[in-house]
Amino acid sequence: MAGNGDRVGVLALQGDFREHVQILQRLGVEPVEVRRPEELEDLAGLIIPGGESTTIGKLMLENGLLDAVRSYYYRNGKVWGxxxxxxLLASATTGPPQPLIALMNALVERNGFGRQVHSFERELDVKGFDEPFPGVFIRAPFFEEVGPGVEVLSEVQGRIVAAAGERVLATAFHPELTDDTRFHEYFLQEVCGI
Structure with missing residues (x-):
């Protein structure tokens, strides 16, 4: 699958970036913990992990990464959130204003499935996957609607929880908290082309 020398960044400002780093290592990809704009250079892709979206957005602003990630994307970068x-990838949110990277034509509902106590796990039917995927939802968002150019990959109770656009992937759940590496493989192969 991934060749030697393939480097994939993981935004490492807050949240569960370490779990993504470990999976990338298992898949034979060199992970790069991204904390500064210059660390986006020469990456095959970038993962923006789960955590607290308002906090991550503010830290990205403070570190010059909000514009840098947009710039990375528009220079043919590939991004998964x-x-x-x-x-952060959505173009709009129903919640209070917060910094957004806005790379995906979609409206997101933050904490759409409820508070921490409403977290759950669910087997997901995913377009292109032969077997269900174990979805771990923690204060999870969902896409209220998606615009042209966005393909829905999975839904729960009629709510969009995974979608893909041009060089961008978004999942409402946490694939990095499972032993199933198929979403990481999907990102590497289908989005990054490695």
Whole structure:
């Protein structure tokens, strides 16, 4: 699958970035913990992890990463956001104003499934996957609606929880908290092309 020398960044400002780093290592990809704009250079892709979207957005602003990630994307970069990362990738949110990277034509509902106590796990039917995927939802968002150019990959109770656009992937759940590496493989192969 991944060749030697393939480097994939994981935004490492807050949240569960370490789990993504460990999975990338298992898949034979060199992970790069991204904390500064210059660390986006020469990456095959970038993962924005789960955590707290408002906090991550503010830290990205403070560190010059909000514009840098947009710039990376528009220079043919590939980006995947999980949970809070999905919120940051959306073009709009129904919640209070917060910094957004806005790479995906979609409206996101933050904490759409409820508070921490409403967290749950669910087997997900995912477009292109032969077997269900174990979805771990923690204060999870969902896409209220998606615009042209966004393909829905999975839904729960009629709510969009995974979608893909041009060089961008978003999941409302946490694939990094499972032993199933298929979403990481999907990102590497289908989005990054490695």
């Amino acid at each position: 999980t949970c809070a990362g999905m919120v």
